[in-house]
Amino acid sequence: MSNPFKTVASSNISISELMLPSHTNFSGKIHGGYILSLLDQIAFACASKFSGNYCVTASVDTVNFLNPIEVGELVTMKASVNYVGKSSMIIGIRVESENIQTGKIKHCNSSYFTMVSKDKDGTNARVPGLILSNLEEVRRFCNCLKQIALKKEQDRHEENFNYSATETLASLQKYNVQVALD
Template identity: 75%
Template sequence: MSEFKSVKSSRVTISQLMLPSHTNFSGKIHGGYLLSLLDQIAFACASKYSGNYCVTASVDTVDFLNPIEVGELVTLKASVNYVGNSSMIVGIRVEAENIQTGKVKHCNSSYFTMVAKDEEGKNTKVPGLLLSNYEEVRRFYNCIKQIALKKERNLHEEIFDYKSEEALLTLKNYNVKLELN
């Protein structure tokens, strides 16, 4: 296995025409269907980069920015933005193109944490990431910040006393009514 691999070597692009069978009750492409496509491309990207079977550890961000219509050509572009020991953060951009007008809109940005597994299902080391331009450096730093925020949030949840009088009093600022037993 190579010691370092480029971001470019991880890139995967898939395109799919959106059909009526992919819609929700409002006639737009169902978010769950899009999530399935996102998970598929995250798997392909991480597996291609690591050379191993990969599993989804977490879906860190899914921002639905614009609805996708039936008949649009959806293109998902994925690349590894960050690597740890056995984990990778895959960034995915989703664009939808009206194939009659050629107009393209950014519909979704997502970040999946994927973990490489060996033949026995144990976590396995992935190659280091070779950053070759400032955009790749920016994406790597953004991942570092996201990881730090996630750790801070998890620590906060562990030590926050939600039963304290102070915590309960702050709830009066929200649209909530307490009826505790």
């Protein structure tokens, strides 16, 4: 690779799509599963553009559905690389919908996908380093560092936590749950 570093801006990608009646759920709003499919597509495109390789989704770290999307609205998704590791990237995606009659824009979703770069043989491929060009990009990168640390701490907790301990089972009584073990 000739340039071992790339700017966040070099990863920027956006897509827009008009929401049709065929995209709705039973309540008449745009189905969250349809939006998730679009999110995965733009995460792939963003990661592949930045890395120059085929990329796969390793995890969907956060998906916050903030506002419903209506039929007839124009949905725009904006994605960029927020963090890079050796072969992985965290892609941040912002989803906005626009009422094309009134021009009103609302923030509908924020999502973070971890994507992994693959070479032709399907093994992990190194990604370029990331050039942070402004404080907003630094903030996003630092937030990813926190997100990674929280994930590691959660994994450690899962490994070490004793779910069958008498104290643990007794502490569940304060919740709306009944433990009925065989």
